Amino acid sequence: MTLEQIGFLVLATVTLSSALGAVLLKNLTHALLSLVLSFFGSAGLFFSLHAEFIGVVQILVYVGAIAVLFVFAIVLTREAQGDAGTLRHLGGRGKILGGLTAVVVGALLVRMILLAPHKLLTDAARAQEGGGTVGEIGMALMTSYIVPFEVASLLLTAALVGAIVIALNEVKPAASTPAASSPPLAPPIGRVR
Amino acid sequence: MEAIDQIFVNAKSFIVSTLESLGLPDWLTLLIGMVLPATLVVIVFPATFAFLTWLERKILGRIQNRYGPNRTGPWGILQPVADGLKMLIKEDIVPRAADKLLHGLAPILVVVPAVVVFAFLPFGRNMVPADTDVALLFFFAVSSISTLALFMAGWGSRNKYSRLGAMRSIAQMISYELPLLLAAVPVVMIVGSLRLTEVVSAQATEGFFGSFTNWFVFTPWGFVGFLAFFVAGMAETNRSPFDLAEGESEIIAGFHTEYSGFKFALFFLAEYLSAIAMSGLAAVLFLGGWNGPEVLPSWLWFFGKIMVLLTIMIWIRGTFPRLRVDQLMGFSWKFLLPLSLVNIFATGVWFWTRASIPGFAGKAAAFGIAAVVLLVTYVFLARINAGPAVQKRTYRYADL
Amino acid sequence: MIPLSSYLIVAALMFSIGLLGVLTRRNAILLLVSIELMMNAANLNFIAFWRYGSVDVSAQIFALFSIVIAGAESAVGLALVIAIYRHMKSVNVEELKSLHG
Numbered sequence: 001m002t003l004e005q006i007g008f009l010v011l012a013t014v015t016l017s018s019a020l021g022a023v024l025l026k027n028l029t030h031a032l033l034s035l036v037l038s039f040f041g042s043a044g045l046f047f048s049l050h051a052e053f054i055g056v057v058q059i060l061v062y063v064g065a066i067a068v069l070f071v072f073a074i075v076l077t078r079e080a081q082g083d084a085g086t087l088r089h090l091g092g093r094g095k096i097l098g099g100l101t102a103v104v105v106g107a108l109l110v111r112m113i114l115l116a117p118h119k120l121l122t123d124a125a126r127a128q129e130g131g132g133t134v135g136e137i138g139m140a141l142m143t144s145y146i147v148p149f150e151v152a153s154l155l156l157t158a159a160l161v162g163a164i165v166i167a168l169n170e171v172k173p174a175a176s177t178p179a180a181s182s183p184p185l186a187p188p189i190g191r192v193r
Numbered sequence: 194m195e196a197i198d199q200i201f202v203n204a205k206s207f208i209v210s211t212l213e214s215l216g217l218p219d220w221l222t223l224l225i226g227m228v229l230p231a232t233l234v235v236i237v238f239p240a241t242f243a244f245l246t247w248l249e250r251k252i253l254g255r256i257q258n259r260y261g262p263n264r265t266g267p268w269g270i271l272q273p274v275a276d277g278l279k280m281l282i283k284e285d286i287v288p289r290a291a292d293k294l295l296h297g298l299a300p301i302l303v304v305v306p307a308v309v310v311f312a313f314l315p316f317g318r319n320m321v322p323a324d325t326d327v328a329l330l331f332f333f334a335v336s337s338i339s340t341l342a343l344f345m346a347g348w349g350s351r352n353k354y355s356r357l358g359a360m361r362s363i364a365q366m367i368s369y370e371l372p373l374l375l376a377a378v379p380v381v382m383i384v385g386s387l388r389l390t391e392v393v394s395a396q397a398t399e400g401f402f403g404s405f406t407n408w409f410v411f412t413p414w415g416f417v418g419f420l421a422f423f424v425a426g427m428a429e430t431n432r433s434p435f436d437l438a439e440g441e442s443e444i445i446a447g448f449h450t451e452y453s454g455f456k457f458a459l460f461f462l463a464e465y466l467s468a469i470a471m472s473g474l475a476a477v478l479f480l481g482g483w484n485g486p487e488v489l490p491s492w493l494w495f496f497g498k499i500m501v502l503l504t505i506m507i508w509i510r511g512t513f514p515r516l517r518v519d520q521l522m523g524f525s526w527k528f529l530l531p532l533s534l535v536n537i538f539a540t541g542v543w544f545w546t547r548a549s550i551p552g553f554a555g556k557a558a559a560f561g562i563a564a565v566v567l568l569v570t571y572v573f574l575a576r577i578n579a580g581p582a583v584q585k586r587t588y589r590y591a592d593l
Numbered sequence: 594m595i596p597l598s599s600y601l602i603v604a605a606l607m608f609s610i611g612l613l614g615v616l617t618r619r620n621a622i623l624l625l626v627s628i629e630l631m632m633n634a635a636n637l638n639f640i641a642f643w644r645y646g647s648v649d650v651s652a653q654i655f656a657l658f659s660i661v662i663a664g665a666e667s668a669v670g671l672a673l674v675i676a677i678y679r680h681m682k683s684v685n686v687e688e689l690k691s692l693h694g
Contacts, residue, residue, distance in 0.1 A: 003220065008595050012603045019607050019630050023614035028622065029348060030294060035626050036341060038607075042633050045603065048595075049644045054656050056330045058636070061660050064337030066629065066667050068367055071344050073622050073671040075360065077678040098616025106609025113601045132643070134326055134387055136650050137657070145654050152661050159665035163672035169679075 008048060015041030028074055036067050053134050198490040202319050205229050230322040234311045241499075242465045243273035249507045256511035280458035288351065288451050295349025300452065300459035302342035306335045307466035314473045315390050317483045317492030328389045329381065332474060333374055336429065339467065340366045346460070350451035358450070361437050361518055368525040369428040369435075375533035376422035379414050379540035380478045393482030408481040413564040414540040417571070419479040421533050423502070426471035428525070430464055432506060434513040435521060472502035528574050535570040539563040600641035608634035621674045621684040625667055632663045 018041060021034035039062045046055035141149050196203075209226045217225075247262070247270060254261030262269030287296060313328040315321045325331060340363055347359020381387060384395045396407050409415030428435040452460060476482060476498040485494035516524065546559035607630060614627025636656045643652030678684050 005595060008599065012599075015603065016606055016610065019610045022626055022630065023610055023618065023623075027292075028620065029292070029345075031623060031626065033295075033298075033341075033345070035629065038630065039633065042607075042637055045600070045637060046640055049600070049640050051640045051643065051653055051656075052325060052327050053330070054636075054640055054653055054660075056327050056334050057657060057660060059334040060330065060337060061664050062629070062633075064334065064340065064370070065367075066664055067341055068344075068363060069667055069671050070622065070626065071341065071363065073674055075348075076675050077622065077684050095617045099613060101616055102609050102613035105612055106606055109605035109609065110602055113598050113605060116598075132650050132653055135385075137653055140650050140654055141657075144651075148654075148658060152658055156661065156665050159669050163668045166669070167672035167675045 004048075008045075011041055011044040011048060014038075015045065032067065032070050032074065035070075036063055039063050039067070051132055053132070053137055194487055194490065198318055198492075200490075201233065201317070201492070230320075231312070234322060235308070238308075238311055238466060238469060239462070241469055242462060243277070245465055245469065245503060246273050246276065248504070249510075252504070252507045253511045256508070277458070280461075281455055283454040283457075285454040285456065286451075290351045291451060292349040292351065295345045296451070297456075299342050299346035299349060300456040300463075302345065303339050303463040304459050304466070306338045306342075307463040307470065309335050310470045311466075311473070313389060314470070314477060315393050315482055316495050317490065320483075320492060321390055324388065324390055327387050329377060329387045329392070329478075332470075333370070333377075336467065336470070337366075337370060339463070340370075346452070352451055355450045362431060364518075365431070365435065365437065365521055365525075366429055368522055369425045369529075372421050372525060372529035372533045373425040373429055375530070375537065376418045376425060377474075377478055378533075378537055379418050380409060382537070382540055383409070383544065389477055389482075393477055393484065396481040397484040404484045404486050405481060408479065408484070410479040410481075412543065413560060413567050414536050414543055415479055417532065417536050417539075417567050419475065421529055421536065422475055422478065423505075425525070425529060426475060427468075427506060427509070428521070430467040430471055432464070432468055432510060434509065434515050437515060437518055437521060468506060469499060469503065472499045472506070475502060523578065528578050531574055532567075532570060536567065539566045542566060597641055597645040601638065604634045604637040604641065607631075607637065619685050619687055621677070621686050621689075622671070624686065625670050625674070628670075629663060629667060632659060635659065 015038050018034045018037035022031050022038060025031040025034060039058065043055045043058045043062075046052075046058060205226070208229065209222055212222050212225060250272065251261035251269065262272040265271040265275045287293070310332050312322040313325070313332050315324075321328075343362045343366070344359050347355040347357075347362070350356075380392060384392050386392070396409060397404050398407050410419045473495075476495060480498050480502075483491035483495040485491070485497075489497075540563070543559045543563040546562055547555050549555070550558055611627045611630035611634060614630065615624055618624055618627060636659050639652045639656040639659065643650075643656075674684055677689065681689060683689070
């Protein structure tokens with residue numbers, strides 16, 4: 001059991017168990033924090049794969065931004081208390097069928113990976129060394145992948161505007177309430193010029 | 194001078210080599226080699242935090258025309274000891290309705306990023322605990338965890354004021370993260386690397402004057418970037434005048450209302466350590482890191498720069514009133530963000546002017562053009578964001 | 594050394610855990626959480642194959658764009674959830690059946 005294998009086992013256990021917690025926990029905020037922990041676990045897996053830039057971007061974007069989005073959604077929908085009861089929160093009629101489907105899919109995938117005869121999957125020494133520095137990624141982003149880069153920025157702008165417009169609180173214009181339509185008591189202060 | 198400069202590096206290699214010659218297993222020497230710088234960081238920076246609390250109370254007291262603490266020891270120097278003792282022996286009251294997991298985990302999650310970011314700062318020549326390729330990005334990623342931790346603190350306390358404080362603090366911290374990152378981007382552009390040791394070495398040239406004339410703060414984009422970074426850093430760490438989330442006169446104590454004793458001490462520690470870390474990063478990015486004339490060792494220069502920036506933070510705290518929440522957000526989104534974006538553009542202009550016109554004329558032209566672009570943007574943004582002008586006042590005195 | 598199949602198994606398990614969440618959770622926000630888990634598993638697959646198979650950084654660029662799109666999608670998805678909550682006063686997906694045929 002080398003140090004590397006112990007590290008990988010710890011990271012994999014943390015990621016999978018917190019993913020399980022995110023999916024099964026009753027309390028919404030606890031589920032969200034479990035998701036954040038699984039993001040950290042997978043960032044750790046990225047670091048162990050020597051992809052530091054992607055790992056750091058994962059923490060920055062997923063934990064720093066997406067988790068905060070989820071926090072705002074939880075706060076604005078006030079559903080911080082799950083419903084009581086054991087696993088009753090896990091869907092109505094479909095929960096047995098859904099669980100079975102997920103288990104079957106997972107088992108099929110794992111079996112496919114374990115039985116694949118491709119040497120790539122089992123030969124541990126094929127891991128390539130070096131490569132993937134930040135400079136290379138930046139160069140690739142600006143030369144070969146410039147079009148997806150610009151399209152992604154357009155997409156983000158569209159998502160930004162769309163999210164703001166969808167979630168905007170439409171403030172109804174003040175009706176004839178006494179407070180709103182009384183004349184101002186003093187002349188408005190304007191620019192002295 | 195070389196010996197004093199590298200005293201910590203030499204001490205560490207000496208200890209590691211003696212341990213190796215004693216025949217310890219490989220992994221143990223590696224572990225001890227990693228633990229030693231971490232131990233030094235954990236000893237030095239909380240000691241700086243204790244000194245900083247004393248310094249802050251003395252300076253704030255003098256600004257407010259009173260003595261600071263002066264009873265506990267000469268000049269009140271033992272005040273941090275008294276404060277620490279008080280916080281440790283206070284009773285830890287947890288409200289009955291509080292969410293125990295969130296309430297208990299939040300102080301720890303606030304302190305962890307504040308301590309971890311010190312691993313990426315270069316304290317002196319060859320003195321970085323963790324010299325990674327993506328150190329700057331790591332710094333920002335880890336400090337964005339404290340946003341979630343503050344939310345946990347406020348939400349788990351099941352208290353109206355805590356929740357209000359938590360919401361305000363999340364809104365403030367995410368809106369100031371953008372100018373913070375964007376203010377650091379020109380530095381990365383010019384240096385060409387995210388490695389903080391390279392950022393520091395790019396700010397030094399040969400000779401006595403070379404150690405401080407090349408700092409980025411003396412360029413137009415560096416100056417604006419430094420100001421934007423410093424202000425956004427103060428807002429990120431919830432320091433006055435941006436401490437609306439814990440405003441002591443408005444919402445009781447904001448997100449740390451329901452915390453007492455050691456947990457409150459952890460919040461306090463986290464805020465000051467983040468302030469020290471932000472000052473450290475500002476010094477590394479814009480003020481030349483550990484560069485300085487050879488009369489003092491490099492780590493002393495770094496420490497001195499941090500102390501100067503912290504004193505400026507304390508000075509600002511004692512001078513300005515607290516910003517209202519809409520003024521705070523407006524300042525970030527309508528002023529700092531456009532300014533940081535134009536700063537990036539000005540950096541590009543500066544670089545290309547320098548590259549296309551050789552010699553001193555190129556440097557002067559670059560400085561001039563970038564300065565004009567930034568000045569015009571600043572005046573434009575200031576005019577846009579200005580509130581209504583104050584009416585001319587006429588005073589009438591009572592006639593005798 | 595760790596073979597590639599270990600990373601792929603971790604990613605597959607994370608994907609099926611996300612699938613479990615999507616199929617069984619009733620709260621709309623937790624649906625989005627499970628979708629994020631599935632996208633995270635796909636990213637892990639990309640990076641694992643980059644490390645063990647290819648020689649250029651295309652896989653990392655792909656994972657980067659995947660993270661970007663996950664961010665955009667969760668922003669719009671959560672905005673929709675908030676807007677739905679304002680109208681229907683509930684985020685329980687079993688109660689949102691006004692389009693039910």
